[in-house]
Amino acid sequence: MDINMAEQRVKELHDTLNKYSYEYYVMDQPSVPDSEYDRLLKELNEIEEKFPELRTPDSPTQRVGGAVLDAFQKIRHDTPMLSLGNAFNEADLRDFDRRVEQLVGHSSYSYVCELKIDGLAVALKYEDGLFIQGATRGDGTTGEDITANLKTIHSIPLRLKKPLTMEVRGEAFMPKQSFIALNAIRDEKGEEPFANPRNAAAGSLRQLDPRIAASRNLDIFLYGIANPGPLGIAAHSEGLNLLDSLGFKTNKERRVCKTIEEVIAYVKEQSDKRTKLPYEIDGIVIKVDSLDQQDELGFTAKSPRWATAFKFPAEEVVTKLTGITLSVGRTGVVTPTALLQPVRVAGTTVGRASLHNEDLIREKDIRIGDMVVVKKAGDIIPEVVSVLVDRRTGEEEEFHMPDHCPECESELVRLEEEVALRCINPQCPAQIREGMTHFVSRNAMNIEGLGEKVIAQLYREKLITDVADLYTLSKEELVKLERMGEKSADNLLAAIEASKQNSLERLLFGLGIRHVGAKAAKTLAMEFGTMDRLKEVSEEELTAIHEIGGKMADAVVLYFDQPEVAELIGKLKASGVKMAYDGPIRTILAEGESPFAGKTVVLTGKLAQLTRNEAKERIEALGGTVTGSVSKKTDLVVAGEEAGSKLEKAEKLGIDVWDEQRLMDELTK
Known part of the structure; x- marks a missing residue:
């Protein structure tokens, strides 16, 4: 078979195999037995082995799995994938x-x-x-x-x-x-x-x-x-x-x-x-x-x-509550958890369920030994719905929260207007471990391979005492850990090194500042740009930002006032962790100082020079607000190629419309 014959046969096999695959996997109506598909696939693979230049990315042979990857690359979606x-x-x-x-x-x-x-x-x-x-x-x-x-x-x-x-x-x-x-x-x-x-x-x-x-x-x-x-x-x-x-x-x-x-x-x-x-x-x-x-x-x-x-409504089942255990979170909150006789709920076996706090235990009169009704909230999180009081035997025991932290023995306190008990010892081992686990999590510094168990091992072996110590770990120290081979150690060190380049908002979220979630961390990073600027910010400057309330402002100022925080940030900076925001810093402008200040902007159609997210970030950095739909409240529509119904609606409402070049001219002034 020469190259021309091979090329013709490859095309025939592509068409035939794709047809059979569509019938089998999409239409659920196979027209040939599996053996016939396998025979043709084998023939195609043999031709491609002989003529590698005929192997294309859409070949049916490319579905069997290729080379092992070192890691997954990150991809920024052109259009966000929102939840419902x-x-x-x-x-x-x-x-x-x-x-x-x-x-x-x-x-x-x-x-x-x-x-x-x-x-x-x-x-x-x-x-x-x-x-x-x-x-x-x-x-x-x-x-x-x-x-x-x-x-x-x-x-x-x-x-x-x-x-x-x-x-x-x-x-x-x-x-x-x-x-x-x-x-x-x-x-x-x-x-x-x-x-x-x-x-x-x-x-x-x-x-x-x-x-x-x-x-x-x-x-x-x-x-x-x-x-x-x-x-x-x-x-x-x-x-x-x-x-x-x-x-x-x-x-x-x-x-x-x-x-x-x-x-x-x-x-x-x-x-x-x-x-x-x-x-x-x-x-x-x-x-x-x-x-x-x-x-x-x-x-x-x-x-x-x-x-x-x-x-769909959560499935409810009955089981026995055999005990209550306590855990200490990264903010010091002590949470009681019910230990259950294992039971199947909504497709999984459940042996534990959160009880949230002592007030809930009192409100539902939950006792150790009770038969309880359990469900999964949203089909995900197990919770105790109620107690079957009529099935009590008299041997059930009431539960009382302790006065001291189950991890470090410090006295527990209940802060004003809170139902939770807290350990306020900043050196509590449980809080340090939980804080480190949060620091490396996907929405924070996103260090793959550093799960809860590895963090606990590192802390137990005294290889880390705070998050900055993660950046001083060596391969020699890691390979001594249980189930940590050389390749795993190399991958982990590479992930730690890569996290140094994260934008400031990830670091801020990872630090676990009270009341500062991922969205607030992004706002702070956009507003102030660098960690050095943020450390000096006043409560008045913070509350001047629309998204920042008094509680959050107070928590941010209090956090950066602590000497140990200054020491921690100094260690992170010395290790090469990035202390600046990747995107454009938002400029607080009065209306008139920028063509976008105080304006509501809609982007539509394809942009050639920027992605939608890049354009959105740059407009918002200049005081504008970008929304997804055109209405009477819209001030400006930027129309790229193939703009559709949004452009038509803007023209009907008499809204100002710019092309992409006009947008770029204004952004680069």
Whole structure:
């Protein structure tokens, strides 16, 4: 076979194998036995071995898993992957409908109802029809590149039926049968079984060896297009139909509902069918169908106003409360936890449940030895709902919180207006360990490989006494730890070194300043730019910022006034940890000092010179506010290429419209 014959045969095999794969994995209607698919795949692989130049990224042979990765690369999403607001009952659904009606006026509207697949949200990018990149949702703004693992999912097309450039979003999941089979294999090997299909899917897609993901029989349902405007579709339901036509797998249980009554009927119907499905679902997603109306409804800071997720009621079970143990958190709060006779709840075995504080124990009259009702809040966090008082035997024991810290024996205090008991000893070992675990967590310094157990080991061996000591660890010290080989030590040291380049907001959040969450840390970093500037800031300067309240301002000033904090930051700086914000520093401007000061701005269409996030950050740094929808309150619309309905609406309302060049001119003045 010469190169020309080989090229022709490769094309034929691509077409045939893709057809068989689509029939089997997407349509669930195989037309040939597995042996025929395997025979043709083997033939294609042999030709590619002989003519490597014919092996393309979209070849069916590329689904089996390639080389092992060293680490996952971070990817910033062009359009954020926002979470949805929740509805837990019929009243919540009617409230959602009322809000939609108020915001869209008397215009008619309809909803698309879809099953909420219990898996891992992912984003897939295609360029000229070719699958080029796949990422996890991550924190909604930044995810991880898991392209190699996603290629192993056969229901993801490596090449679309049309040469479109687009980004789609979906939920990767593990079917129930695959989950049962996987846990059976793990049980045979003496390995810990996965708790549920969602954890199994997430764990599979975050393996550095794609061959592991390939062996797990994962699947996916696509549920949306990231930027549907340029594709000329007017409704979410049209977008799902387009995905079908391009070769994607969508969930056929979806339904367009014209009224909230139809939505409620659909929810009840699917709730009854839930256990019979071949995959896990944990609710129903309800979206306004019209894309123009979605734009009109816009977003809150965390979620779209045009969608909600109905969560199925939590499963409740009865078990015995055998004891109560105490833990000390990073802020010193002492939390009681119920020890339970292990019981299956919503798909996992539960042996512990948080009791929050002593007041809750008194309020519910919880005693050691009680038979209690347990559920998972939001199908995730186990909690004790109530006590079955009529099943008491008289042998149950009342529980009283101690006067002293269970970890360091310091006296516990209850601060004014708080129900929690706290240990206020700054040298409490439990608080130090918990603080370090928070420091290395994903939303803080994001040091992979430094979990709770490794932190505890390092602290126990006196290799670290504070977070700054992490940056002085050596390979010789690490390899002496239990289960820490040379490669693991190298990877951990590389992750620690990489974290030195994190932007200031991650460091601020990681330091665990009271009342300062991830969002507030970003605000402080944007406002003041450097750690040196922030250390000197006054309470008055802080409260002048719209997002910062009195309690937070007081906590920030108090934190930086402590001598031990100054010493800690000095050690971090000496180790090379970055002390500055990566993005543009926000400038507090009076209206008129900048064309964006005090203005509400909407970005629409494709920008060539900046990403949407970069443009947003730079506009907000100059005093503007960037929102997602055009309304009478919008002051300015920046329209890139292929701007759609938002541009049309701006022109109808007489809103000032700039092209990208005008934006760049103003940003670079």
